[in-house]
Amino acid sequence: MVHIEIVQGDITEQDVDAIVNAANSSLLGGSGVDGAIHDRGGYTILEECRRIRAERYPNGLPTGKAVATGAGALPARWVIHTVGPIYARSPAPARELASCHVESLRIADDLGARTVAFPAISTGIYGYPLHEAAPIALRAVRESTTSVELVRFVLFDEAALRAFTSAE
Ligand code: ADP
Numbered sequence: 001m002v003h004i005e006i007v008q009g010d011i012t013e014q015d016v017d018a019i020v021n022a023a024n025s026s027l028l029g030g031s032g033v034d035g036a037i038h039d040r041g042g043y044t045i046l047e048e049c050r051r052i053r054a055e056r057y058p059n060g061l062p063t064g065k066a067v068a069t070g071a072g073a074l075p076a077r078w079v080i081h082t083v084g085p086i087y088a089r090s091p092a093p094a095r096e097l098a099s100c101h102v103e104s105l106r107i108a109d110d111l112g113a114r115t116v117a118f119p120a121i122s123t124g125i126y127g128y129p130l131h132e133a134a135p136i137a138l139r140a141v142r143e144s145t146t147s148v149e150l151v152r153f154v155l156f157d158e159a160a161l162r163a164f165t166s167a168e
Pocket of ligand 1: 022127
């Protein structure tokens, strides 16, 4: 069974096999977690994202799906990019948010990653209320069939940390 850790911190600093990026469907970078990963990871991540976009997802990566790239200058080995639902626009935000976690772990399994760090997907610009997102994220990971041994939720601020620890 996967072991779950909940910590406050910066996802770009995590020394795990793979970190998950709260990307947008363009895969071409953005703000928040996405911006931090591309800023600190360097240009090679963006280059790989561009190639994946051109070759596999010309219309953008669909919500709830995930793809992997290298992690450039970051301590992790891979970045798994997933697109969370935009809360106010999604017809099924809970299902899509759960899918981000399930699909990211599936990609982690394909890579052979054993330790994976997730941010609080969709709870920034995409507007998902933390107290709703936290139990969905935790349940999706807990109920996943995966070879990943450790999932660390890395929460940026105290409000997010509280939402996840109280939902555990
Ligand atoms: P989304 O577009 O999916 O909402 P955001 O990147 O805007 O993604 O925000 C997702 C969550 O990640 C928010 O709770 C935000 O506070 C948090 N966050 C922003 N930067 C970082 C970081 N460097 N490490 C971990 N979490 C971060």
